[in-house]
Amino acid sequence: MTISTEIGILIAIISAFIALISLLRLYSRDGKGATKDFTRVETKIDYIGGDIKDIRDDVKAVSVRQEDMAERLVKVEESTKSAHHRIDDIEGKIK
Structure with missing residues (x-):
């Protein structure tokens, strides 16, 4: 082999x-970029999970208030019914 051939092979090996x-x-x-993207997605999912928990708590509070209102x-219906009976009795006495 000549020196120019050896230099050519050496340059090819170095290039490869x-x-x-x-x-x-x-x-x-690319792996580091993907890791950053996954971290960003996980963070957003955590925030969404927190928001869902807050919404769930709000729904429970509304449910409790609804039961209280019921x-x-x-009680108001019973009181109204009783008041109507008393009013009817008073009307009967007036006539």
């Missing part, structure tokens, strides 16, 4: 090595 290193660096950067409505 540099290309391999560049390719590995490119893939490692109990009060029953």
Whole structure:
């Protein structure tokens, strides 16, 4: 082999090595970017989960207030019924 052939082979090997290193660096950067994206998504999911918990608590509070209102409505209806009976008795006495 001549010196120019050996230099050509050496340059080809170095070029292939540099290309391999560049390719590995490119893939490692994509992995870091993907990790950042996944972290961002996980953070947003955590915020959404917190918001859902707050909404669930609000719904429970509304349910409790609704039950309280239902109990009060029953009492008001009973009181109204009793008042109507008394009014009817008074009307009967007036006539």
